[in-house]
Amino acid sequence: MVNINKTIEQIKELGPKKAAGYSLLAIGIFGGAYYVYNWIKRSSKTEEQNNASKNKIEEIETASNFKKQEIEQLHAHRKEEERLQTDQKIEVINAQKEADIEKMKLRNELRKERDAAKAVSTFVDGDGTDKIESYREAMRNGTVGKNVGKALGFPWVREGFDTGLVGPTDCGKTSFVMQNVIAIAKGKCDIKLAPEWYDIPPTPVLLFSLEQSYEEINTYYGSVINNLPMLEIYAGSQITPKKIIDIIKEKKDIITSTGMVVFVDNYSKLEDKAGVKAMKQFCEELDDLCSQSLKVGRPITPFKVYHAKPDWNPTKPLTPASVRGNKKNVNFTNNFVYFTYCKHGSDKRVLGYIKLKHGNKETLSILEYAGTEIDQFRYAGKGSKEDLGEASTEQKSCDVKQTPGRKSEYCLDEIMVLYDMVQAKECTYAEIEASYGIKKSMIKKRIQRARKNTLT
DSSP: OOOHHHHHHHHHHHOHHHHHHHHHHHHHHHHHHHHHHHHHHHHHHHHHHHHHHHHHHHHHHHHHHHHHHHHHHHHHHHHHHHHHHHHHHHHHHHHHHHHHHHHHHHHHHHHHHHHHHHTSOOSOOTTSOSOOBOHHHHHHHTOOOSOBSOBOSSTTOBTTOOEEEEEOTTSSHHHHHHHHHHHHHHTOOSSOOSSOOOOOOOOOEEEEESSSOHHHHHHHHHHHHTTOTTEEEEESTTOOHHHHHHHHHHHHTTOOTTOEEEEEETHHHHHHHHOHHHHHHHHHHHHHHHHHHHHTTOOEEEEEEEEBOTTOOTTSOOOGGGBSSOHHHHTTOSEEEEOOOBOOOOSSOEEEOOOBSSSSSOOOOEEEEOSSSTTOEEEEEOOOGGGBOSOOOSSOOTTSOOOSSOOOSSOHHHHHHHHHHHHTTSSOHHHHHHHHOOOHHHHHHHHHHHHHHHHO
């Protein structure tokens, strides 16, 4: 501690001037020391702050690098997963291709055998003494005789052959099919639908009708089909490809050597409802069932009803490309029977002629709609290709309501099916327009008009 009294005495001894000088000197020394002290203190604090900032920056960079590494690892893991999934899909596709190739080879072999068998006449000779040997018997015996391919009543329905009935919309296909169904189940044809009817025993028949409901069938055919134990009918829009296959599998083990005939009316509508992929699987499974049943001597004969495309020219040969639907699925059908209009003047609707796609011998039959009951047909006589033409427009029924504008290519039921598929998100309006040429606006107008007519 500084002695104040001693300091005062020293000031007195030195005098005022010297005392002031020493005082200033002391203040300068102490002030400088204080300034140096504060400067050192500030420098130390700034250095600490700089070190803290540097450490923080290093921590941020470290965290950023770690996060970047995590993202890169995650990206690499995802790419590896995608690669593995792609490899698995490729393996599945290749396996499916190999299976399809094997099936195609098997089908080609069967078709070659059938074509070789069909190259020989399948009809009874004029004297009627020759026996018609079935295709399965010829295969079992290892002989290809004069007559191979038994006709199930009608010349165009051959045992074991996949047959398709093709015709334009609203030409009477469903009514004609019902006549075939009833005749084959009875083993007898009451109404002449062909130049020849081959006597056959009553044959089991399965009918899957998407064109008619149970009520419609009972209204028009109830008195006839009630006494037909060989006939089973499944009707309504709830029919699916899987349901058809399941029922055929259930029935195929209990059928006899007479075999079984399966009618699908209408295949085009079933494809519109189920989609191309489901129908492809349906065709493959049905083809396999037919091949298996043929080997055990209980043949299954499919009969499918198709719609012809609106632009098909009836004077030209029918090809799978002329049939509405997926061409690959249509190729499963061995024979086509097709209707068209003819030039014969009549006030009744003329169905036209029937022609087999395969075989050297053509069966031509002009069929005329009788106009009484929906299930009544009569044979009008033989025709030729020169008789083909458009439907007669000389006389029109007064019961038919005439509407303005051109006639639509698709009926209201078909439009409703497409609309329901869009609502169920099975397809889009763009896909419908690409496949069928029907625009979204047209579908909505038809639906609105139908609802309006229902309300009124």
